[in-house]
Structure formats: C-alpha cells, structure tokens
Amino acid sequence: MDLQExxxxxxxxxxxxxxxxxxxxxxxxxxxVTWLGPHETGAQxxxxxGTAALAE
Numbered sequence: 915m916d917l918q919e920x921x922x923x924x925x926x927x928x929x930x931x932x933x934x935x936x937x938x939x940x941x942x943x944x945x946x947v948t949w950l951g952p953h954e955t956g957a958q959x960x961x962x963x964g965t966a967a968l969a970e
Contacts, residue, residue, distance in 0.1 A: 943968060 919927035945965055950958045 916927065919925040920931055922928055945961070947958075947961055950961060
C-alpha cells in the first residue's frame with residue numbers, strides 16, 4: 915500500500931515525499947450542499963459566503 919501511495923498524487927504520503935509544488939490552477943473543491951434544502955436559511959447564507967471565500 916505504501917508503494918501505491920508513494921505514486922498517487924492525491925495521497926498525503928506522496929505529498930510528504932515530493933518537493934514539487936502543486937499548481938493551484940489545478941485545484942478542485944467540491945462542496946455537497948444537497949442537505950440545505952430549497953428554503954433560504956442562515957445555513958445557506960453561511961455556506962454561500964464560505965464557498966465564495968474559498969473561491970477567492
């Protein structure tokens with residue numbers, strides 16, 4: 915398993931062994947907000963603001 919992780923760029927083991935910086939233009943973040951529902955609530959507002967802040 916260690917040998918596989920050493921070659922897998924998504925593993926923390928790989929990150930610890932490499933000095934190559936990750937290109938921030940290739941970074942993708944997925945946020946599952948299906949639990950928020952159809953009504954506007956404080957949770958939706960906070961999640962939207964947090965998502966916008968992450969995007970910046």
